[in-house]
Amino acid sequence: MAAAAQSDAFVAFEHVQKSYDGVSLVVKDLNLTISKGEFLTMLGPSGSGKTTCLMMLAGFETATHGEITLDGRPINQVPPHKRGIGMVFQNYALFPHMTVGENLSFPLEVRGMGKSQRDEKIKRALDMVQMGAFANRRPAQLSGGQQQRIALARALVFDPQLVLMDEPLGALDKQLREHMQFEIKHLHESLGITVVYVTHDQGEALTMSDRIAVFNDGRIQQLAPPADLYERPDNSFVAGFIGENNKLLGTIEDLSGDRALVRLPTGELIDATPVNVREKGQKTLVSIRPERVEFKPSMMPEGAHTLDAVVTEVIYMGDILRAVLRVAGQDGFVMKMRNTQGQTRLAPGEAIKVGWHPQDARALDP
Amino acid sequence: MTDLAANALLTTADGRPLKSALAAAQVRAKRRAFLLVLPLLLFVLLTFVVPIGQMLHRSVYHDGFSANAPAVSAWLAAHPAGTAPDEAAYAALAEDFKAMKAAKTAGEAGTRVNYTLPESRSLFTKTARVADDLAPPYREALLAVDAKWGDPLVWEAMRSASSAYTSDFYLSGLDMERTADGGIERVPPKERIYVYLYLKTFALSALITFICLLLAFPVAHLLATLPMAKANLLMILVLLPFWTSLLVRTTSWMVLLQGQGVVNNTLVALGLIKDESRLSMMYNQTGTIIVMVHILLPFMILPLYSVMRVIPPSYARAARSLGATSWTTFRRIYLPQTLPGIGAGALLVFILAVGYYITPALVGGADGQLFSNLIQFHMTKSNWSMAAALSAMLLLGVLLLYWLYDRLVGIDKLKLG
Numbered sequence: 001m002a003a004a005a006q007s008d009a010f011v012a013f014e015h016v017q018k019s020y021d022g023v024s025l026v027v028k029d030l031n032l033t034i035s036k037g038e039f040l041t042m043l044g045p046s047g048s049g050k051t052t053c054l055m056m057l058a059g060f061e062t063a064t065h066g067e068i069t070l071d072g073r074p075i076n077q078v079p080p081h082k083r084g085i086g087m088v089f090q091n092y093a094l095f096p097h098m099t100v101g102e103n104l105s106f107p108l109e110v111r112g113m114g115k116s117q118r119d120e121k122i123k124r125a126l127d128m129v130q131m132g133a134f135a136n137r138r139p140a141q142l143s144g145g146q147q148q149r150i151a152l153a154r155a156l157v158f159d160p161q162l163v164l165m166d167e168p169l170g171a172l173d174k175q176l177r178e179h180m181q182f183e184i185k186h187l188h189e190s191l192g193i194t195v196v197y198v199t200h201d202q203g204e205a206l207t208m209s210d211r212i213a214v215f216n217d218g219r220i221q222q223l224a225p226p227a228d229l230y231e232r233p234d235n236s237f238v239a240g241f242i243g244e245n246n247k248l249l250g251t252i253e254d255l256s257g258d259r260a261l262v263r264l265p266t267g268e269l270i271d272a273t274p275v276n277v278r279e280k281g282q283k284t285l286v287s288i289r290p291e292r293v294e295f296k297p298s299m300m301p302e303g304a305h306t307l308d309a310v311v312t313e314v315i316y317m318g319d320i321l322r323a324v325l326r327v328a329g330q331d332g333f334v335m336k337m338r339n340t341q342g343q344t345r346l347a348p349g350e351a352i353k354v355g356w357h358p359q360d361a362r363a364l365d366p
Numbered sequence: 367m368t369d370l371a372a373n374a375l376l377t378t379a380d381g382r383p384l385k386s387a388l389a390a391a392q393v394r395a396k397r398r399a400f401l402l403v404l405p406l407l408l409f410v411l412l413t414f415v416v417p418i419g420q421m422l423h424r425s426v427y428h429d430g431f432s433a434n435a436p437a438v439s440a441w442l443a444a445h446p447a448g449t450a451p452d453e454a455a456y457a458a459l460a461e462d463f464k465a466m467k468a469a470k471t472a473g474e475a476g477t478r479v480n481y482t483l484p485e486s487r488s489l490f491t492k493t494a495r496v497a498d499d500l501a502p503p504y505r506e507a508l509l510a511v512d513a514k515w516g517d518p519l520v521w522e523a524m525r526s527a528s529s530a531y532t533s534d535f536y537l538s539g540l541d542m543e544r545t546a547d548g549g550i551e552r553v554p555p556k557e558r559i560y561v562y563l564y565l566k567t568f569a570l571s572a573l574i575t576f577i578c579l580l581l582a583f584p585v586a587h588l589l590a591t592l593p594m595a596k597a598n599l600l601m602i603l604v605l606l607p608f609w610t611s612l613l614v615r616t617t618s619w620m621v622l623l624q625g626q627g628v629v630n631n632t633l634v635a636l637g638l639i640k641d642e643s644r645l646s647m648m649y650n651q652t653g654t655i656i657v658m659v660h661i662l663l664p665f666m667i668l669p670l671y672s673v674m675r676v677i678p679p680s681y682a683r684a685a686r687s688l689g690a691t692s693w694t695t696f697r698r699i700y701l702p703q704t705l706p707g708i709g710a711g712a713l714l715v716f717i718l719a720v721g722y723y724i725t726p727a728l729v730g731g732a733d734g735q736l737f738s739n740l741i742q743f744h745m746t747k748s749n750w751s752m753a754a755a756l757s758a759m760l761l762l763g764v765l766l767l768y769w770l771y772d773r774l775v776g777i778d779k780l781k782l783g
Contacts, residue, residue, distance in 0.1 A: 060683055080686040093684035097702045106698070107688035158689065 009033035009069070010194050011057065011162065016066035018052050026052050028218040030066070034196065036161075039188050041197045043205040044215030045241070053215075054164055054198050059083050070162065081110075086155035086163040086193075090170055092147045094139035100126070100150050101135035107158040125157040126150075128187065145176045152184065156191070165197045169204065181207050202242050206230060214238050231289075235276060236364040239287040246293070246333050248286040249366065255280055260363045261305075262286055264328045269305045271358035276365050284363045290322070290334040292360035295352045296344070306355040309333065311346045321345070327354065418761075425535055425754035430478030431527035434471040435462040439528035442521075448547055451521055456504035459515075463497035466490075472497075475527075481752065482534050482544065483523035489514050522547075535755035560740065560756070567737040568763060570655065571719035577659045578666040578715050579708065586670035586707075591679070604667050612661065616728050619657045623647040623729075649731030657729050662718055666711035673707030709775045717764050 011034040018027040027049040034040050042050035055061040056068060059080030067074055075083055095103050101122055108118045126132045129149035139147055148168060155163055165184070169177045185208050188195050199205055205212045206226040214221045214229065214237075222234045233239035240247070253269060254261035260274040262284060272286045294300050295309075312331065313324040320336050323346050327333040335354065337343055346352065376384040432439050437458035445455075466472040476490025493511050500507045508515040526534055526544055537543065541558040542550050552558065585604065589597050607615060622628045630644045639645065647653055677700070685695040723738035730736070737760055744753035771777065 058683075058687055060686070080683070081689050081691055083687075084689070085687060087684065087687040089680045089684055091678060091680055093678065093680040095681060095684075095699055106685070106690070110688065110690045110694055154684075154688070164687075 010036040010038070010071055011196070012067075012069045013053070013057075014067045014069070016053075016056065016063045016068060018049070018056060018061065019064045025064075026218055027056075030218075030220065032213060032220065032223070034194060036194055037192050039185070039195045039197065039208060039210045041199060041205040041209040041212045042215055043199055043202060043212050043241075044221075045200060048215040049218040050198050050213075050215040051166060054166055054196060057196065058085055058087055058164055084158075084160055084162075086158070086160035088151050088155045088163065088165040088168040090167045092139070092151040092168075094147055094150055094154070096139055098138075099135065100131070100137050100139065100142070103139070103150065104135075104154050104157045107154065111158060121157055125153040128156070129153045129183070144172050145180065148172060148180060149183075152187070156187070156193070160193070162194045162196070165195065167199050168197075169199075170201075177204070178207075184208065206242070214241060216241070232275075233287065233362065233364070236285045236287065236366070239362065239364060244290050244334060244336075246288045246290060248288070248328065248330075250284055250286060252277055252280050252282045252284055252363065259358055260284075262363060264307075266328045268307055268328055270307065270361065271305050271356075272361040272363040273359050274363045277363050283366045285366045286361050286363050288356055288361045290336040291320075292356050293333075293335040293354050294356055295335065295346075295354050297353070300355040301357055304355040304358070306353040309352050309354045311348050311350045311352065313348055314346055325352075325354065421754045422758055424751050425758045426531055426533065426751075428478050428481070428527075428532060428535075428751045429530040430474040431524065432530045434466050434469070434475040435459075435524075435528070437461045438524065442525045442528040447522070447525060450518075451505075453503060453505055455521075456508055456515075457502070459508060460497070460500045460504040463494055463500065467494045467497040478527045479520075479523050481538070481749065482526050482532075483519055486520065486523060489520070535751045536759070538752060539755045539759050560737075563735070563737050563740060564759065564763070567720055567760075570651070570736065571716050574655055574658050574662065574719045575666075575712050575716045577655070578663050579712060581659070582663055582666035582670055582711065583704075583708075586667050586674050589667070589671045590674035590677075601671075604664055607661065608664055612724060613728075615661060616657055616725055619653070619660065620648055620729060623653060623656065624649075648729055649734070651730070651734045653729040653731065654726045654734035654736070657725050658719060658722060661725060662715045665714045665718060669710035669714065670704065670707040673704050673710075677703050705775065709771065713768070713771055716767065720760060720764060 013030045013032040016027060016030040017025055019025050030053060042053060044050045052061060056063050059075070059078065063076060068076060070083065070085075095106070098106070104122045104125055105118050108121060113121075122135065123132065126135060129152055131146060131149050131153065134142065134146065134150070139150065142150065151168065168184075169180050172180060181204055197208065206229075209226055211223060211225055212229050213223045216237050222229060222238045224232075229238065230242055233242065236247070239245050248262075248264060248270065250262040250264045250270070252260055252274075253263040255274060255277070258273055260272045260277065262270050262272050264270065270286060277284045300306070307327050309325040309327045311323055312326050315322040315324070319339055321339055321343070323335045323337065324331070325333040325335055378384055378387045438455065441455045441458045463472065466475060472490045472494030473487065476487035479490065480487040489512055493508065496511055514520055522544060526532060534544070537550065539560050541553050541561050543553050545551055589600055589604070592600065620627070624630070625644050625646065625648070627648070629647065630639075633639045634641050634644065647656065681699055681703070682695050685699045686692070690698070721738055722736060723742050726734050726736045727739055727742070730739070737756065741753045741756045741760070744756065
């Protein structure tokens with residue numbers, strides 16, 4: 001998907017900048033292409049500019065500088081109602097004075113579609129989200145999850161090529177949210193539509209997306225498929241924002257190809273993969289995922305450097321065991337172990353040695 | 367059955383039946399709740415329900431004649447309407463006049479008859495002055511005092527006044543009067559004032575409400591969409607008139623709008639109008655409309671604002687993204703959601719406008735007077751019963767509208783803030 005993005009761009013942001021007050025930039029030089037049929041997620045903390053980008057694409061905000069094109073056509077001057085983009089809002093925005101059927105009928109009516117054709121499309125859209133029996137209800141009579149489905153059906157009923165979703169699952173409880181994630185994903189796959197999805201929930205982003213654009217401070221920090229983003233973060237912001245992460249501060253002792261030797265302040269040496277460090281003596285932040293930390297010598301590669309660790313706490317979480325360790329003079333180093341048959345149960349106070357494959361530890365900018 | 371039997375056997379820990387224990391516990395809570403609202407209940411009862419009840423009672427009750435002229439009232443009660451008064455009737459009248467002269471109540475009785483038949487009061491006071499000289503045969507004696515005592519209309523008026531309870535005040539309010547034979551007919555066209563003014567008051571109030579709505583809608587929308595700091599400033603400007611005395615506001619409009627006022631002078635100075643054709647915007651209907659719209663505008667803005675403030679902008683955005691133009695979005699999405707506010711504001715402004723009297727009294731001139739000015743007129747004349755009857759008519763009109771609103775929109779949809 002990522003490779004195809006450049007060749008057939010369906011949506012493209014070119015050097016887009018956005019300022020609300022003329023003093024500071026909310027979006028700084030955004031370049032992004034989205035290919036047809038792609039599921040792209042804009043992920044980032046609040047205030048990172050991701051929602052502003054979505055609103056510019058929808059036409060509710062105008063870009064201060066730069067060009068946005070949709071299917072090869074510049075759309076900066078096109079008003080929202082002529083863009084033909086479906087949109088799902090955070091609070092669903094179902095019209096409260098209309099029934100579910102009337103809500104779905106609205107986009108078809110404003111397009112001047114005849115009654116029989118409308119009814120057919122409404123029925124199809126409602127069946128698609130398994131809400132066929134609810135056409136005559138008012139939005140207020142529906143549960144959050146049902147409203148969510150209707151909002152989805154309304155955004156899809158007029159067959160848009162592009163659907164934008166602005167944190168659509170934020171108001172649902174965890175279980176429903178996970179269920180809806182799969183439904184949206186399946187709809188995306190079966191309809192072949194292009195989806196731009198905004199969320200601050202990294203789990204949601206990882207589960208659903210073809211590619212994720214991680215936003216911070218008005219810039220895309222990394223644009224990559226979920227696995228790359230999680231396993232090979234480009235910088236310490238991405239590493240810290242996606243998933244749980246152990247950070248060790250140190251200095252580059254030796255740099256050779258795809259191996260870096262990092263000396264910790266306490267004098268110990270660890271292995272890492274250099275990502276955006278250039279030379280020896282440079283400060284670096286080494287990031288290691290808790291589930292990639294090993295404490296059994298048999299699981300570590302030959303000649304791996306190890307660190308002495310003391311178990312301070314073990315938390316039983318059902319599917320995994322979470323051990324909090326004291327490593328290299330600092331508390332809060334986390335190690336996750338699968339709760340398998342015969343898994344070694346650590347006890348607080350126990351002294352162990354931890355290590356990892358060098359490719360799992362990434363030496364990033366501090 | 368088994369459930370009932372089991373319930374009947376349930377007792378509290380100390381052996382009392384559960385039901386009576388529950389009732390006892392609830393009685394205490396209910397009594398406390400009642401005592402808490404009691405002061406307000408009494409206050410509302412004393413200052414609202416009782417006065418309105420009294421007003422309604424007064425509109426159908428006036429014992430000025432029946433209490434002071436018991437003998438003739440008794441004769442009238444004994445004889446059906448249309449009976450020509452005989453010597454006994456005149457004797458009873460003379461007897462009553464002697465008593466009224468002693469008690470100095472002839473004016474009161476005359477006032478009551480006067481309401482039904484104008485210019486009767488002087489007949490009573492004139493007769494009372496010579497009451498002591500009246501001697502049999504009374505018919506001749508009274509006719510000698512004033513020939514009007516032979517007029518069947520006077521006797522019909524006394525018949526209607528002889529009962530303390532009467533619908534005469536409502537008849538007058540509907541521009542009706544009694545005929546000599548006890549029938550009812552409309553007063554001559556020249557004297558028909560109440561119904562015309564009643565309808566005009568409702569029409570003017572509707573116009574004022576409509577203008578208020580047109581002016582308030584954009585302002586309320588602006589208030590609801592501006593950032594907080596700016597909206598607060600604007601809100602202060604909206605509320606500013608509330609903090610100024612009604613009289614001050616009305617007089618400033620007089621300064622602005624009168625013939626030699628600021629607006630006219632400016633227009634003349636700019637050469638837009640000629641000096642001899644200055645606009646008359648004061649002391650007429652136009653003045654009443656302008657000033658009342660200004661005074662009642664906040665009552666329209668506030669309910670609208672409170673409704674608009676809670677309509678999330680995402681509805682409009684959703685409509686736009688679904689392909690609606692901004693006009694369609696307004697008409698089909700925004701406007702329907704502001705209906706509770708429009709209803710509340712319109713009802714509030716309309717009811718206030720219908721009962722307004724200071725402003726029309728000050729700036730209305732001859733043709734800008736409203737129904738309430740008539741009520742005030744009768745109150746200053748101490749004709750409480752007539753004022754009460756007119757007030758009751760106004761109240762009925764407002765209640766009818768209220769009922770209509772409830773049927774059409776639903777009172778539970780009303781949102782005042």
